[in-house]
Amino acid sequence: MIKQEDVKIVLKQDETLKYDRQNYLEFHQELSSKDREIAILLRDEPIFDVLVPQGVFNPYGGIAAQAFMSGILNEDVLVKGKKVLDLGCGCGVIGLCCIVKDSSQVVFSDLHPNVLPLQNNALMREQDRVKVQDLCAGEAENSYDLVFMPFPSRSIDRPIDPSSYEMGILRNDDLVFRAIAQVGKVLVPSGEFVFFYRVFNDRFPLYLEVMSTLAEDFDLSSLKLLWYVREKTGHSLLLSVKKQEK
Numbered sequence: 001m002i003k004q005e006d007v008k009i010v011l012k013q014d015e016t017l018k019y020d021r022q023n024y025l026e027f028h029q030e031l032s033s034k035d036r037e038i039a040i041l042l043r044d045e046p047i048f049d050v051l052v053p054q055g056v057f058n059p060y061g062g063i064a065a066q067a068f069m070s071g072i073l074n075e076d077v078l079v080k081g082k083k084v085l086d087l088g089c090g091c092g093v094i095g096l097c098c099i100v101k102d103s104s105q106v107v108f109s110d111l112h113p114n115v116l117p118l119q120n121n122a123l124m125r126e127q128d129r130v131k132v133q134d135l136c137a138g139e140a141e142n143s144y145d146l147v148f149m150p151f152p153s154r155s156i157d158r159p160i161d162p163s164s165y166e167m168g169i170l171r172n173d174d175l176v177f178r179a180i181a182q183v184g185k186v187l188v189p190s191g192e193f194v195f196f197y198r199v200f201n202d203r204f205p206l207y208l209e210v211m212s213t214l215a216e217d218f219d220l221s222s223l224k225l226l227w228y229v230r231e232k233t234g235h236s237l238l239l240s241v242k243k244q245e246k
């Protein structure tokens, strides 16, 4: 099981925030209210710094990004030599870990218009790209070895403001189904999809629907639970599944 606690995210500028994770919406609204720099540490050793632009999801104080990063940096998920799509990249922490671990190329993709300053991060290589687009809209079929997607954790039925902090934390469940179908196209046969998904106790049938949608393009016998956390209202899962060989 991934050791999520190996990775820490710290705010570079010392400050006391008004809200904590218990007030989830307010916490993220405050965190995303201005540009902030964060530092990523692995077992207390600094790995890299990154800018989180205003409005973009800030992984500080959360759980999912650390699980992805720990999985990559500790090599529970192997990225070396692979072409990676960091879908819903936000400030880019997952894809930057893939660069640290020698992926051959990383494409960072997010619908939020403010993600572009990631292009200036010191780790970016000539072959890496940052794109603003809806899910995999501009990506070719059978072109990635590995896709990461940390789905926003809160499920909501109302429309979401696409240029605000809301897009980082709220999802219409249609997003999950659209992403599974598109990732099933852009991965090479036997390519790997690693995703974070929050299952709500009162929406459990939705989880079954997610599984049967996955079964259309993915080999469910390869499904692995990489990490999980049990919460009062549901469970947060980090899952890995391989595309069918076809």
Ligand SMILES: C[S@@+](CC[C@H](N)C(=O)[O-])C[C@H]1O[C@@H](n2cnc3c(N)ncnc32)[C@H](O)[C@@H]1O
Binding pocket: 056, 057, 058, 059, 064, 065, 087, 088, 089, 090, 091, 092, 093, 094, 109, 110, 111, 112, 133, 134, 135, 150, 151, 152, 153, 167, 168, 169, 175
């Ligand atoms: C929970 S955040 C994760 C951000 C980042 N990967 C991290 O770990 O810090 C989810 C991300 O998905 C992005 N997102 C939401 N809907 C999207 C869509 N339709 N297409 C692309 N990205 C989307 C949000 O803008 C947000 O950056």
